[in-house]
Amino acid sequence: MQRLGIVDLGSGTARLVVYAYVPGKHFRLIDEIRESVRLGEGLATQKRLSPKAMQRALSALKLYADFAKATGLDQLKIFATSASRDAENSAEFMQAVQQLGLDVQVLSGSDEARYGVLAAANSFGFSEAWVMDLGGGSAQLSRMQARRYQSGQAYPLGAVRLTELFLRSDPPKKGEVEDLERFVRHEMKAVLGQMRQEPLPLVAMGGTVRNLAKLAQRKKRYPLDLLHGYFLEQAELEAIVADLLTRRTAERRTLEGLQADRADIIVAGGVVYRTVLREAGLSGLWVSGQGVREGAFYQEFLPPPHLLSDVRSFFVRNLFAHYPQEQGHTARVRHFSRLLFRHLQPLHGYGSAEERLLDEAALLHDIGMSVGYYDHHKHGEYLIMNSALPGLSHREQVLLGLLVRYHRKGEPKAGTYKVLLEEGDSKRLLRLATLLRIAEYLERSRAGRVEGLEVTIDPKQVRLTLLAQEEPWVEIAETSKQAKLFKQAFGRELQVAWSKG
């Protein structure tokens, strides 16, 4: 395992993230230190970094360097964004940074945009999209084509900057907000026109949109505690922004779901997104939990062109890799569940989407054992529901978690997650959970006693013939116990027999 620290010195926030990884194989975020340094404070009006702001940024960088040394990171990459590139005195700041013995890369607007697109390409299933990253100093908007950065630009629309330029009253006055909106429309005129022409999914990243999404989720008591992959509808965003506009900063600071040190700048950021959705005519945006830092990470983690070949499959395997377990048992449960799925195709009529989900559930069904053997089905559900699994929609993630939850016992039901499911999903859950559970019990001894399986469908029953050298007594008994569930799921009796094959 290697450990890489990435420092992102933004105009609002400075952040160190640490990844532990095996190149190309798997990774996880293992630490984060975030400080609201506001390096861009006053920059919009003074054009210069203030001595105080520089001091805060230098202290943060010093801290990160100390941290990297104390914890023995293999590598520390530091980059800075718009405040550091735009200020008249940025050379002075860079000199001070160098005196700390640190090597900082100042990203250009298009570097930032490229990293953002790399993050989006590696954490969503879209091939074509618009990617927007709204920071403290600037906002980047890019076009992703065939998963590559095609074009993009940085706009002077960062949340710190716009707050200083436009929203001077607390709460902001109507005229201030209108001026801000006019500015946004003017700056982005060309790209907003293109977006209207090409209404592709909009992937949005950065702290502003994460906080807006969190507020929206709180409001509707969203059952998953996951931001990445959340679709923030235009109507939700409109309601959130309208609400934020009526409150003073002090009041916003106490809102649950909003980071207190963003209470002032969240409004300007919200107005930018609102304007973009309105002008581009989009019904909402996709929230990304990954951004420039992850883009920079993928550049180290993956060989050029730094793209995961299959996002969903990577993150499912990435989760699996955190929880080592018996490979043999897992492989056999996958094998049996696939076999059952295919043989029973005439009864369920499902296609590749369901087959894939079932296979992922079979792969992950035992990860909860790392918490504890007893109730490991519940622990597995917890781990899945609480993990970022880019590439899966929240609905798919919920189905996956529920399949793992019901792989051993209980009557499959969606509970509080029901709101995320579609029509037919209750039946889908019941049927797939039944197949997974039978596969699990065909492997009850976890030792490969059942070597093969024959499936016969009769008008009133389904017969499973377990091929094994010796009578797999426990497997027969345990599988037979699922007859009631099977009947519920497929409307037929379940018969289980043994053959020497």
Place this chain on the structure above:
Amino acid sequence: MQRLGIVDLGSGTARLVVYAYVPGKHFRLIDEIRESVRLGEGLATQKRLSPKAMQRALSALKLYADFAKATGLDQLKIFATSASRDAENSAEFMQAVQQLGLDVQVLSGSDEARYGVLAAANSFGFSEAWVMDLGGGSAQLSRMQARRYQSGQAYPLGAVRLTELFLRSDPPKKGEVEDLERFVRHEMKAVLGQMRQEPLPLVAMGGTVRNLAKLAQRKKRYPLDLLHGYFLEQAELEAIVADLLTRRTAERRTLEGLQADRADIIVAGGVVYRTVLREAGLSGLWVSGQGVREGAFYQEFLPPPHLLSDVRSFFVRNLFAHYPQEQGHTARVRHFSRLLFRHLQPLHGYGSAEERLLDEAALLHDIGMSVGYYDHHKHGEYLIMNSALPGLSHREQVLLGLLVRYHRKGEPKAGTYKVLLEEGDSKRLLRLATLLRIAEYLERSRAGRVEGLEVTIDPKQVRLTLLAQEEPWVEIAETSKQAKLFKQAFGRELQVAWSKG
């Protein structure tokens, strides 16, 4: 890590459990295969093991042996209990077992009792107790003195046996139940008299009591999903047994919380416990999740006399050992929280119980990182609330989980766990969480930048002076942010300053 399989061939259930362990250091249960073999079926009336019952037991043993071989266990210990020792044809059965190439140890009644006491001594804080283990064929009742087995006996009061002898109707008739009760009183007359004389805690183990406790917990929506350490009150047990007595087996089979294959025998077992509590005049019993199998495990795991020197401390460290993390950071957070606790003693007045709890929370505060960095405080709470932590009461475990939950942010509150807390615990939680959080933020960089701490209590404020070579900017900023919480907890302002020391 070594892996040891232990097979317990009881009169009702056969079970293989597998432990992974480092001798004397830490262990965890990693697998279990349980089958209701009912080896003792018919034994009460026929005095012999039936061919069918022997066949089931042999199949189960064969399965466990296959499993041990296929998964490469280092060692497999097999023992059998009352059915195997009491049957007239047990020699015949043992011969069949030997033909499988297996080495089975038939435990005497007092062996069983000794193992039970060993499990109780290593999973409860009691020095003196009664220990009862109710199985399918027999029940053991022992006196534990100074954590050692002092005396004990096996009684012919197993749940399978008694069901066959007395409860022939479904549901049982009043007269049948009275006959059963009379039999229990008669068989246990002497020991029940002793228990009345010495009203020590009664620790109860085995599947029967676990199921009874689970039913009681379901009934009152107990907020923790933990059986070990649960105190089952007499009134609860009376209500559960009364309810079970009115239902038919088929109906009991569908009760949530009750293992379906115990639906018939649970009633007899419940009546035995009810009779014991009534006759011994006890207000309830302590449910043990550990039993004979764990006793046998401790014999391998620990050198003679096979006793953990401190049960609570062992299991807290055992949990910690599953989730490796930065030792340095953890050690420093423990150090600072201890220091704060002691310096602020005049303000909180707490003693060693609180100091210990705070220290345990400091040790475990980051275990949730193994699930994911974000929300690791919530994951840590989940892991603690869902782990067996013998030696802590459920109240203490809840406080521990909540301290970990609030070690970074949020206003400490008990939520659904409130019913398990005592008067003063809300304040206790608030104060200890505040100390832990300050300790955590004194170590915000996780790199030991703050080398020492001075604490001064003034009438209106508490001053923390952080000793460090260079200004620990982030630590000062982050610790200062806790001033509001500190005021709430201790009624004083919090001042944070830096000194080169």
